[in-house]
Amino acid sequence: MKHPVTIARLVIGVFVCLTVVFVVKYVGCNPAQYLKLNLDTSTGPSGEEPRPVSKSADHKPETQGPMSALPQHTENNSSNSDPEVKVILLTYMRSGSTLTGEVFNKHPRVFFFYEPLWTVDFSFIRAKEPAFFFHRDIMKHDPKDKTQVRLLKTNIISSILHCDFKHMYTQPLTDPLAYLKSRTLQPFKQCKDSHPGLQGLYGCLPVLRQACTSAKVIAMKVVRLPMELAATFLKADPKVKVIHLVRDPRAVLNSRRPSGISALYPQTARQFCDYVAKDLKDSIPLKQQFPGRVLTVRYEDLAQRPLAFSSRLLTFARLDMPPAMTDYVINMTSSNDVRITEKTFETYRRNASLTAASWRRTVQFDFVQDVDRSCGELYSLAGYLPLDSQSRLRNMNEPYFEDYRQAPIKLWDD
Structure with a gap:
């Protein structure tokens, strides 16, 4: 009979070997893959914790057992049903962009993505969270x-325009605000809720791609995207069009103050x-270079x-x-009920014309x-006019x- 110490050492050795095999196979020997990524931290369908995907380009999450119910990826990302037009609604926070975006979000033939760049500023820059990809190194x-x-x-932006979510920075795919504001993301959200974790997120991507390509x-409505990057x-895709939405800066800056955004x-x-x-100014030569594809x-x-x-639009x-x-447009913008027009980040503006000018009733003249x-x-x-007196400011007919x-x-005339 073997000595108890020998048996214990044997068990420990086997455990160490299995651990090494696991790390090599699933993590690629990269300790950075164990970083907390602020994705879905709930357990997967079989009770396992979310497992980071290997940086190997050939790696695909397991599809046996509980994961086999998920839609499966194919190696060919091309599609014969590429959308005819790809619209970037380029704008700024508090510029009436939610109302404008709803014109596309509610249309039955549009795949709409709400503010996909949000997480770059708030997760990557401010919170210092690493950027995670399925098939690339952590950034x-x-x-x-x-x-x-x-x-x-x-x-x-490129991933959404090409419906290629497998190679996209993953945080926008987990943003609750995008699910709340984007009608076409609901089937993907339902799939993800049923299959949580990183493998569930990856396995549900075909649902998102199907909604996009069909x-x-x-x-997409984007803030924090300069025209020079748009x-x-x-230049890269003749199907891309840009709508540049602007609003009176007095309304924009006044609207930002109640939301807690500091300003000097x-x-x-x-x-x-x-x-x-x-x-x-950057849009002027673009309108000449790409006629019919840039609208201010x-x-x-x-x-x-x-x-x-x-x-x-x-x-x-x-x-x-x-x-x-x-x-829908009539009901959303033409009601006489203006009681909710001052709500911060309110989507449904019950009298759009009154809301657009409501800042004039309360803003201070020195501002x-x-x-x-x-x-x-x-x-x-853009054709905005100064208001050089208190009386002109308050006179809504001015x-x-x-x-x-x-x-x-x-x-408006492209």
Whole structure:
């Protein structure tokens, strides 16, 4: 009979060997793969913890046992049902973009993705969480590397435009806000909820790809994307179109204050207006280089005539306005109930025209003066008018923007 110490050593040796095999097979001997990735930390279908995917390009999650019920990936990512048009709604936080995005989100032939770049700023930059990919190395945040953020944003936008979610930075696929705001992500969410964990997330990607490739139009609402970067997608894919949505900076900056976003005026006003003005100027040569593919719009025009300009947005994307969409736009924007118009991040604006100008009733005049002095170039480009007295500010019949046909930059007419 073997000595108890010998048996114990034998058991320990076997355990160590099995551990080494597990690490080599599933983790690729890369300790960084064990980092907490802030994905779904619940257990998988069979009770196992989420397992990081190997960085090997040939690796695929297990599909035996409980995972076999998941949709399976194929090696060929090409599709004969590539959407006809791919729309990037480029805009800024608190610019009326939620209402504008809903015009696409509610259309039955559109695959809509809500703010996929959100997690770059809030997870990767601010929270310092590493960026995780299924088939690539983890990317850790390096504040000295000026290319990381651009690469991540390019990866996300390109992946959605090509319905290629296998190679996409994964955090946008786990963002609860995207599920809440994107109608076409609901089947993917239901699949993911039924199969939690990293393997479940990967296994449900065919559901997302099917929703994407079967749509006539891909549309996404993005903030934090400069026009100069959007130009790369216009050059790379003839199906890509850009809608550039702007709003009166007095409304934007005033709207940001109740949400807890700190601001130092007039410095913040100048920075914001210079950023938007640069995007507008960058769009001018793009309209010449890509005729019919770049459209500049003002939220005030959409709010003033929601049905006409919603139809114009859909026409730009080569979509019709079905009767149900007509009723939806009317119900969403034309009610006399204005009690909820001041809710922060409210989606349904019960009188879009009143909401667009509601800032004039409460904003302080010295704030308006600061913005007027800081944003002259943006005003001249987009057709906004200064309000140089308290009486003019409060007089709702006093215009604060020019007719879109009179603005120096082409608005609504591509």
